[in-house]
Amino acid sequence: MTACWSGQSSPEDEQAADVERGFEMPVATNAESPVFYPVELFEQEVEGSVVLRLFITEDGTIVPESTQVAETSGVAALDSAAVAGVAEMHFAPARRNGTPIATLFLQPVHFRHPERSGLGDQP
Helix, strand or coil, X not given: CECEECCCCCCHXXXXXXXXXXXXXXXXXXXXXXXXXXXXXXXXXXXXXXXXXXXXXXXXXXXXXXXEEEECCCCHHHHHHHHHHHHHCCEECEEECCXXXXXXXXXXXXXXXXXXXXXXXXX
16 A cells, blocks of 8 residues: 655646746656555545655755655654655656756655545555
């Protein structure tokens, strides 16, 4: 059981403005999410979303000690699972005018139960 997450996180209007200035957000490169849904919460169909604040170096490496919960899900175990999964996340770095750069950004992590979301037995 894995949590859902997206590779980009700033609001659409900020992303559009950044693209115009030659800025590209970091892009997650994991084939599957390394964030695991806590089994007990999955079984109880507890859902939530966590927003993490991450710092990525110019080579796409996460600086683990900089990771913070920017917006809590309201469920400590979901927040902890999101933070724990960060160690396994891989990113292509942010770029400005084609040059890799270090950046601080927000990364949402969504914990959605397939039965509550109408997805049946899909993980």
